[in-house]
Structures are given as C-alpha cells and as structure tokens.
Amino acid sequence: MKLGKVYIIGAGPGDPGLITVKALEIIRKADVILYDRLIPNEVLEYAPKKCLLIYVGKEKGKHQYTQEEINHMLLRYSKSYNVVVRLKGGDPFIYGRGEEEMLFLNMHGVETEIIPGVSSVYAAPAYAGIPLTNRELSSSIAIITAQEAYHKKHRRVDIRKIAGNVDTLVILMGASKFREIINELLGVLDKDTPLAVIIRGTYDNQKVYIANLGNAMTIANKVKPPAIIVIGEIVKFRSYLIGER
Secondary structure, eight states, rough: OOOEEEEEEBBBBBGGGGGOOHHHHHHHOOOOEEEEEEHHHHHHTTOOOOOEEEEEEETTEESSOOHHHHHHHHHHHTTTOSSEEEEEBBBBTSSOOOHHHHHHHHHHHHHEEOOOOOHHHHHHHTTTTSSSSSSTSSSSEEESSOOOTTTTSSSOOOOOHHHHTTSSEEEEEEEGGGHHHHHHHHHTTTOOOOEEEESSSTTTTTTTEEEEGGGGGGGGGGOOOSSOOOGGGGGGHHHHHHOOO
C-alpha cells in the first residue's frame, strides 16, 4: 500500500505574517492538517475547503490527545491521504517534539519532510525590541526549558550553572515556575540583572514586562503562558531601540 507523505511544519511564533512561503505552499494542497493550540486562524484559512482540520493542541493540564495518540493519528491518515500536515507553533525542532513524530513515522515507512519555522526564541524578543546578541553586551546565549519530560527522575537543566556562564539566558515555558526561577537565579546573578517577560510574543496583544532580578516578584502575578523570559544586560537595549513602551 502506498503511503502519503507527512510534512512537519513550523507555523512561526504567532504573527501569521511570519509563516514561510514553503509552509504555505504545502498547506494550500494539504488533505489533512493536525494543528496545535497557538496556530493563527489566518494560517488555517490557506487550507483547501476539502481539507480535514484536526485540533490536537496541548496546554498545561489539558491535552486533547497524548503524544503517542498524535503519532498514531499521523500514521493512520498517511494510509488514506496523500498530503498530511502536522502544523506546529514556532519551529518543530525547538522544544516542539517534531523529531519524535518524524522518527515514529520513519520507523513505520512513512515519508516525511521537515519545514522549519520562525522560532519564538528569537522572534518574540525581537518584537519586544530586544536583540539576543550584541558585540558589547551579549556574545553568548543559552536557551532552556523550564518544563522537562515528566518521566525524568532528576532535572537535568541546571539554571544556576548555565546562567553563570552565558551573557543572555532565554527561558521557555517558565510562566508557572517564574518565582522558583527567580529565586534560583538570585543565588548566582546580581539582583540588578535586567530581565524581560514577553507574553504572547509577536501577537497583536503582546505584553512586555521589564524588571530586574531584585524586584521581579512585583510582576510575578502578571506572568502567564505563553511567556518567554529573557535575562541579561541585553534587555537594556530595548530602551534604545523602542523606548519603554
């Protein structure tokens, strides 16, 4: 039996204008699209009218489908349709589980293709007026997640150790652990170290909160997912590029 092809596509961080030309080319001819929670409606409107749209989004404590179920759905649809799209926010290979889905499908003989997307890791800070690199202030970046796989017996991400060895720290999925993160960082970084929290980065309703480690708890109640936390002197650059708005 001839199987269809599964495209694992990054839709970008939220602003529908940031999706790639190649991604739209595939979406326009898709037979089935399995899409995540933060996919803009404007992107889904490019799909053909006959396309089957299936929501498989995840959020903390509320999963429409497990990852294993999504894997098997992709396999099942590849047996009935020619063009199957797995549409993810940001980039599928940056904390997106795209590699897990691709590996599963490859093991079952399904042809796959990855189409990278613009990642919120750098797009959200850019929209907030924060460059992650600068010759004077930031020659090194570390990108970490505050949420690790549930089956790990021990946390492997040592925030304190990493933060003490880079100029700029970018933390994803850290909203629910914001207070814990700040307390850890105060043990290794100066309390005057600037930080930015970018909520719903690149969306029309994006919010940006600026603080430092010493007074970060004053904004803790405002930190809601999806949020990206940027820590380091580079945050000061925002005032030069777009002011304090």
